[in-house]
Amino acid sequence: MTNSGERTTMTRRTLIGGASALAAAGFTAVPADAGETAQGSGQGSGHGPGKTVRLTVMGTTDLHGNVFNWDYFKNAEYDDAAHNDIGLAKISTLVTAVRDRIAADRRAPRPLMLDAGDTIQGTPLAYYYAKIEPITGGHTHPMAAAMNRIGYDAAALGNHEFNYGMDILRKFQRQLRFPLLGANAQDWTTGLPAFPPYVLKRVHVPGEKPITVGILGITNPGIAIWDKANVENKLKFGGIVEQAKVWVPRVRKAGADVVVVSVHSGMDLSSSYGDALPYPENAAALMAETVPGIDAVLVGHAHLEIPERLVTNKLTGEQVVLTEPLKWGMRLSLIDLDLRKDRGRWKVVGRHSQVLNANTVAADPEVVALLQKDHDKVVEYVNSKIGNCTEAMSAATAPWEDTAALDFVNFVQADAVAKILAGTPQAALPVLAIAAPFNRDAAIPAGDVSVRDVAGLYVFDNTLLAVTMTGAQIKEYLEFSALYFKQVTGTGPFPSAQVTNAPTATAPNGTPDYNYDILGGLAKPLTYKIDIAKPGGARITDLAYAGVAVTADQQFVVAVNNYRQSGGGNFPHVKTAPVVYNRQVEIRQLMIDYVTATGTVDPKTFHTVDWSLTSNGAPITVTK
Known part of the structure; x- marks a missing residue:
């Protein structure tokens, strides 16, 4: 053993x-x-x-x-x-x-x-x-x-x-x-x-x-x-x-x-x-x-x-x-x-x-x-095989490019919320999910997958919630998230340190990876570009759901972790958004349960390139 x-x-x-x-x-x-206001912590002083x-x-x-x-x-x-x-x-x-x-x-x-x-x-x-x-x-x-x-x-x-x-x-x-x-x-x-x-x-x-x-x-x-x-x-x-x-x-x-x-x-x-x-x-x-x-x-x-x-x-x-x-x-x-x-x-x-x-x-x-x-x-058990992965997934580049590793996290979160909301008034709304690149060292290998492999993609004990947000709120949320990037011009190639972890007023030593959020859609893709040649607050372009531009009043259900929903990172709107799901189930365990139940992780079933970095509209290249 x-x-x-x-x-x-x-x-x-x-x-x-x-x-x-x-x-x-x-x-x-x-x-x-x-005395009546005694605050002592030694032994008692007898029974007389x-x-x-x-x-x-x-x-x-x-x-x-x-x-x-x-x-x-x-x-x-x-x-x-x-x-x-x-x-x-x-x-x-x-x-x-x-x-x-x-x-x-x-x-x-x-x-x-x-x-x-x-x-x-x-x-x-x-x-x-x-x-x-x-x-x-x-x-x-x-x-x-x-x-x-x-x-x-x-x-x-x-x-x-x-x-x-x-x-x-x-x-x-x-x-x-x-x-x-x-x-x-x-x-x-x-x-x-x-x-x-x-x-x-x-x-x-x-x-x-x-x-x-x-x-x-x-x-x-x-x-x-x-x-x-x-x-x-x-x-x-x-x-x-x-x-x-x-x-x-x-x-x-x-x-x-x-x-x-x-x-x-x-x-x-x-x-x-x-x-x-x-x-x-x-x-x-x-x-x-x-x-x-x-x-x-x-x-x-x-x-x-x-x-x-x-x-x-x-x-x-x-x-x-x-x-x-x-x-x-x-x-x-x-x-x-x-x-x-x-x-x-x-x-x-x-x-x-x-x-x-x-x-x-x-x-x-x-x-x-x-x-x-x-x-x-x-x-x-934790080190035992619970399934297999058709191709390796790494989070090493997740902060600057759309990866299968983070798409997997978002897929599991959104899928869990969509199943629970079936038969509710929110069931007809598009479901999105939010994930952050917590651990650049995380990877699920091709072939046998253990509980520990899956858990490595999600290193925190966060639980899953879902809230409703409008298209305008989604746009503002993404703009806030994009403050993670430093402002650069040209198409690179740029070393990642030149692009990511930008200092801000609340993170003077650099925005940590866990405070950069990536959004993805479940049934249909949520697509957008982040133009880091532009100043903060004006970087999100071409925001669309299912290929159609997102409107300000469009309604979405958004799967999010409890840290973010409770105000962690001070992202806009999510803390006050109406909560439609909160069973306090750990996201990490949902991922383990998914692999155990399906037996297979196939990135082709959930991974598409839906967001990218640009500079004045042109694609850029980022290296490690």
């Missing part, structure tokens, strides 16, 4: 344990303060009158199928510009260090471990056990096995939990040794919770009554749009703030001294789906500000690193601490809550949070050993 080189034992760094691990990971200890007890809650979010510090598409140990590490195997080492530190103080209560969702989708490891060897056949999901081994106390549902359908999700739920929470995931007919809304954890305090911690889980209402095919007529999703107002009082009434909300929703108010739903996508801070009775919030969904944010509840004046531990197991959040007895009940009198960095420790060898066979099986 194909091995992963270093067997993902994360040999780049030395294993650090106990207090050394916490210090290396960025842990900061500050003495607890008994007026003394505080420190309760620690650890948290992860947006793990997205990462157990190992491994990039399956590169077939190498994961690394990025910030040298982050990923995966539950490393998180396990940090969790053990935190538990050992707290256990050393016999007066301290046991820490809790939570997750804020998006667990079973995002890597070939997760995909394999949903689609290739589904866990419905009896295999334990690697994420369930790892989280059980670590000893989570609860997790919230994420929106990506629903990507593979309810059968996979329910099987995953049954495999967990802790509850999967979703107070606002409601039965379509009855409106009752389809998952446990909350769980009460009674934490032992030596010589005192236990602390009862209520953990409320809330997921993202956008699931109703993003996974409509899997949830329609089965589940509906209430608003985050609205459902918190319902459930937080119930958790308190059930006996909770402390309420922690694990919510799969970004910190600051926004919605990628506009007003398509009456509830915002990202509302964690708003929830903390407007719903009384919450002490701490573990935030997810936005893939941001927020060590600590303190929000004051507008009704009670009490502070709430919020934290988000980035993504993929790169960070572990620590929430420290200082409690004091008040009329026989525990009350939070201080709060603080921070994040620990997973790149400071090695993987837990027990987690690695537990899932090494699963990992090796997936490495073999």
Whole structure:
């Protein structure tokens, strides 16, 4: 069986344990303060009158199928510009260090471990056990096995939990040794919770009554749009703030001294789906500000690193601490809550949070050993043949000439959108797609094609959306994209560096390749020329669809990735254009699925030369 080189034992760094691990990971200890505004992070100061007890809650979010510090598409140990590490195997080492530190103080209560969702989708490891060897056949999901081994106390549902359908999700739920929470995931007919809304954890305090911690889980209402095919007529999703107002009082009434909300929703108010739903996508801070009775919030969904944010509840004046531990197991959040007895009940009198960095420790060898066979099986799959290509496709020249490689990306995107829109009001509109030359080194060879070969054409984890745009908006979009080219005269030949990656006001060091977009049509070609002898804003000529000049008011459906649609690159119109498709399916996976289903990639079926560079109307030549 194909091995992963270093067997993902994360040999780049030395294993650090106990207090050394916490210090290396960025842990900061500050003495607890008994005051109402205490923000301490050290141990509690005893259990006598007026003394505080420190309760620690650890948290992860947006793990997205990462157990190992491994990039399956590169077939190498994961690394990025910030040298982050990923995966539950490393998180396990940090969790053990935190538990050992707290256990050393016999007066301290046991820490809790939570997750804020998006667990079973995002890597070939997760995909394999949903689609290739589904866990419905009896295999334990690697994420369930790892989280059980670590000893989570609860997790919230994420929106990506629903990507593979309810059968996979329910099987995953049954495999967990802790509850999967979703107070606002409601039965379509009855409106009752389809998952446990909350769980009460009674934490032992030596010589005192236990602390009862209520953990409320809330997921993202956008699931109703993003996974409509899997949830329609089965589940509906209430608003985050609205459902918190319902459930937080119930958790308190059930006996909770402390309420922690694990919510799969970004910190600051926004919605990628506009007003398509009456509830915002990202509302964690708003929830903390407007719903009384919450002490701490573990935030997810936005893939941001927020060590600590303190929000004051507008009704009670009490502070709430919020934290988000980035993504993929790169960070572990620590929430420290200082409690004091008040009329026989525990009350939070201080709060603080921070994040620990997973790149400071090695993987837990027990987690690695537990899932090494699963990992090796997936490495073999990713490197295995899934089809063949009739001729080689390279992206080496994609920034300056129409290539089969980018036409393939656009074809898959547009084809997926067209199939989904069948039977809708937009089905009669022409479908276009947008792609950028992300990776000049990418190539699909002639002959056998592996999952890894296909994935190399699309190196980002972007998901597919579709919007409607007019002909005038398409023209302005292309003009903006053409700012990528430097202004030159003559027909060349020009070395590519003389033509591409032009500096702009927003990219003074040169426009990156990923901010140059190429448009293509599905059923009929979208054709245009880019005259780089002309100044920016006046370069697009001969814009036509199916050989007929595009009119200003002509309507198109445009397949686009979530980065661009959310404003990445600041392209005009696309961010505010009406969204007609958004199921949060990864474009890379759509490409893999296409090759797997068809067995053959034949550029003749999708590649035509539809755009070109000119200088004052004359074709130019560009070399590498």
